[in-house]
Amino acid sequence: MTTTAPAPAGPRTASMAQALNAALRDAMREDPTVHVLGEDVGALGGVFRITDGLTAEFGPDRCLDTPLAEAGILGTAVGMAMYGLRPVVEMQFDAFAYPALEQLFSHVAKMRNRTAGRLPLPITVRIPYGGGIGGVEHHSDASEAYYASTPGLHVVTPATVADAYGLLRASIASDDPVVFLEPKRMYWGKAEFDPAAPVEPVGRAVLRRTGTSAVLITYGPSLPVCLEAAEVAKAEGWDLAVLDLRTLVPFDDETVCRVVRSLGRAVVVHEAGGFGGTGAEIAARVTERCFHHLAAPVLRVTGFDIPYPPPMLEHHHLPGVDRILDAVARLQWED
Amino acid sequence: MTTTAPAPAGPRTASMAQALNAALRDAMREDPTVHVLGEDVGALGGVFRITDGLTAEFGPDRCLDTPLAEAGILGTAVGMAMYGLRPVVEMQFDAFAYPALEQLFSHVAKMRNRTAGRLPLPITVRIPYGGGIGGVEHHSDASEAYYASTPGLHVVTPATVADAYGLLRASIASDDPVVFLEPKRMYWGKAEFDPAAPVEPVGRAVLRRTGTSAVLITYGPSLPVCLEAAEVAKAEGWDLAVLDLRTLVPFDDETVCRVVRSLGRAVVVHEAGGFGGTGAEIAARVTERCFHHLAAPVLRVTGFDIPYPPPMLEHHHLPGVDRILDAVARLQWED
Amino acid sequence: MTVLDHRHHTAVPGWLPGATAPRTDPSPLLPDSAPVRVLGTPALEKYDPALLRELYRRLVVGRRYNQQATTLTKQGRLAVYPASTGQEACQVAAALVLGERDWLFPSYRDTLAVVSRGVDPLEALTLLRGNAHTGYDPRASRTAPLCTPLGTQGPHAVGLAHAARLSGDPVVALALLGDGGTSEGDFHEALNFAAVLQAPVVFLVQNNGYAISVPLSAQSAAPTLAHKAVGYGMPGRLVDGNDAPAVHGVLTEAVERARSGGGPTLVEALTYRAEAHTNADDATRYRTEAEVAAWREHDPILLMERALRELGVLDDALVREAADEAEALAARMRAEFHADPELDPMSLFAHVYAEPTPQLREQAARLAEELAAEAEVQH
């Protein structure tokens, strides 16, 4: 894996990994209470190099290589936050955050509430999630539903280089705990971005592509797939809008419902399994709020309800352009 | 707490706690590979007395008081199942199953799949769940969404004394892992039941009350509330059907859709928070499959999206008859 | 003063770790092996009489607190109460060894330690009364919320102590755990992080012989729980947990070591849960009256009284003073807990996030409507 070179100031072309690294570095420069901790975040810079160079610049106390124990890492971060620090925790892979779920569900998500607001926990938990990189089992789970269904957590997931920087900065600045889900297969994709240019705030969905036929509602790793599908759909005579949620909690009902009401047809796309996935919540609430504007049921295009497949079979599991277009075709155009 | 007296054979009046105890005892009598393990399941008989008398009858090897560590308990059960035993694990309360979530998600749910069917894990994980008993924080979580959204697990939850016995027997007999969610506030309610009388199989929803106006779709602790609501609704001129899902995974699309299509109006009721709750999946899939039969959107009546409240406030959180009737009233009868 | 006699203890069923292996002074096995006092306080003379009187006073008040809370529970004024009766020496010593700016990380059974630290019983008991989760201000009282998920407060104590150390702030964190809690993975991870980070934290395991119904022998096969320190490279101490001056002495040593950069210590205090696990528990199902009776001989207040009388430190004035303070506290508790607490249903939404989400605002509005409607009906 290559080095995530220290980010120059100002507008630049950068990969999402570099943007995340820049966000951490800038946050640590601006706020001495920001501390990074996790496995291999020090000399190695993390297995994805997101923390590259932080220990060199800020020292091992600010960017700490912890012992190998996720509950211990998150539980230690809780104590650090109780003291007044702003910990940013790195979980190495999605499935390796599971040992920390008790700390997350019973303490991180609840501490502010159980202390009547006296003990907020400004903790950001960074989790590389999802598949598409040929990872072996336990390295590709799309685990967002566990977090999104837990009151007390914000759940944020960027799908662009600019959002990677902007949303991570906002998450670290938040006084509430944030589960920050990084679409690991997008780490290496590059784009122009300017750290100084503000992004839409946490909690706001953004229309990545306008359209007149129907809207694809998605987030994180599925955004590029949806944009590609929208391109291909033109040939079939469909002009598809693409909406990037960016934040699963809090959910942007206002924007989502505005778009759905105006178009009357929607497909939700994510790579996690469909059953009990976040797509269910999106489809259910959109239907509750926009029922009489819908020409067809809100359909879902998701991964199958199976454990994540081995690398050589994962492409059969992940929602692709064809499955999205099939769903669009089922939006009862004849009506 | 009182003793769960050994169950006599044949038809009887019993509490759900007694029926569950009888199911364990009968399973252990019939199958020497059935082993119970957990915290305080021995001499104490479990904090809810569900395992009362099992160590006395079968000895400590068959009903084992373990050290206090839930990941260790479930992980040990995995190894026992690998050897050929049929472990039944008791988690003491819903939130205390969280330390075992990594074992559950990464091993229990996946083992059959990751070994191409060569290493099935016939493990039943019993979890008393939900509120309504005045429990202090961490003792009343409705955590079913975490399990229902995890492929590889069956998720079963009884709402009657007969089902408590029948579904637990079926779950223990299953060659797949089952998360068996026990509505703890129903433990002490008594009813007539006959262990010899078979119940509908796992995976089948049952209509507890027929009706002509709309259907309340529910499960576990919310069934009595829905039945009461249906009674009260008569006064308002609504004849409500009540459907008890009994099993969240696998989901009984057939029965649910048949009922919804015939009535055109449905409300899903559960006490877990609404956002990302199982009600979202139910509403989404019913809408996908029955869209043109729906006179109104499928509505949800759930707990709030908050950490479980302290005992003196929990009744404000739990869905009650009024909230259910309000939702029924919003089913656009004027249409 | 009275000495714990192990031959006697081995006679107590269900108490020992491993039917065969009797507990012995593990000093030689413990690192940094200053002799581990398990046989009671050697030279009470070396203790400041003022401290001994203070410990006595707090023990007496603490016992009364436990009795009153238990009574309030019987009267339905508390939802549930896990009494620390019999463990008062650990509870008051834990409170007394901490400085103003130090932090305490209690479990659900440690409300006496919280009250002994100065938190009002009305605030310390909201969790068990059922009107609120945490009733006191953790920052102001430097006391973490009562922890129910076992072992999980261990890493919190480590993180706070570590953060303080990084800031050059001489704060020590003291985490209270039970014997059962030592089996949880979080206990292991907390001790390992503490040792690796050399965090100024002290872990006090109150080994009261049981985790609800499970005896120590089914919880651990270690010679003592203090031996667990060895595997983390930190000092371990075993102390008679019913000997208040001994507990105070061992904890003071550990706190001072932590404050002076010497890193964490694991202390095992041998004590006994004199009451059932909680009022909801039926202890007769899993332990004998003989065992309970044997431990009455080792009651922390009994031991303290005997010792102080021998030393001539205990005069009638002190006895009366302590008794009066205890009664005053009990009276205040009766008065305060018999009044119904103020409850605000809308508080359910107030602190889920810094700002309620749009979804929570909708839900709060719905509840507000319901409450208004109910109020209507009342008129």
Place this chain on the structure above:
Amino acid sequence: MTVLDHRHHTAVPGWLPGATAPRTDPSPLLPDSAPVRVLGTPALEKYDPALLRELYRRLVVGRRYNQQATTLTKQGRLAVYPASTGQEACQVAAALVLGERDWLFPSYRDTLAVVSRGVDPLEALTLLRGNAHTGYDPRASRTAPLCTPLGTQGPHAVGLAHAARLSGDPVVALALLGDGGTSEGDFHEALNFAAVLQAPVVFLVQNNGYAISVPLSAQSAAPTLAHKAVGYGMPGRLVDGNDAPAVHGVLTEAVERARSGGGPTLVEALTYRAEAHTNADDATRYRTEAEVAAWREHDPILLMERALRELGVLDDALVREAADEAEALAARMRAEFHADPELDPMSLFAHVYAEPTPQLREQAARLAEELAAEAEVQH
């Protein structure tokens, strides 16, 4: 034979637990303290020459296996390969000490132990090749799936051993873990359950100095990882993990103790990860060439060759035999892994449950349609 010299080791940076404390023979601190061999095998003479030859043969074949798997990865034939190069003594000894009916619980790095047990490389490597999760039959081979979530296989080994013991079946379970894995809560819970249940299980911690980039000194402050045994009341053993006969000896003792009802043992084998964590890792970021070079002096095969020559056990015939077997294995691996594996997309639904749910049947039907459509296009 060559002896590990600790003054030399202390000169090796990043390797020791705690910058200051050099590792010394911890025998006096370990319970059941038979001398813990950390300084190499004392009396090789007492070993059966046939065993020594067998160990040598397996070491040579094992090294070649690691080299070939690494090459296949460079050629894109494996998705990823965590080499056990430098740890072959632990890998082959672990395989050799187990009886037919015993169970092995390997981690992702232990495919050599799995192959050395008799599983075909083609089946042992499916996880890392990417064509399937577990390629072998765990029941038939008495080998659990390669475990990736660290420490989680510990409780599995305990449960299986416990179940076998209850059935009067003389099975022993051997769990392979890394130094980093000892920090996980599951490691703690596994050892505690094993000791309390007196389960016939052996925990072998291959301490190769690193958890990816994190040196042992940042992982634990314990004098040795073997010391962790003390806190569970089980014997701990520290052994030169590059000394194959020594590892074999210590494991054999532990397996026999377990089989004869003596309960679990924790064995720490001091070894070194000669390669990067995996082919995807860049070890130059966190360790020096000097350190790697120092450890080449202690290469398990080097040590074994020297020792056997001294004993006169190593003749040219054995050297040739081992080399031929190694080459034959490598040739077979090249042939087998250069062919593309058979893949069945529909297998994704076959084993999620004993019977596919109605939902999975629907989803399988949809995929089948897609595949049929694609097939159409191909024609």
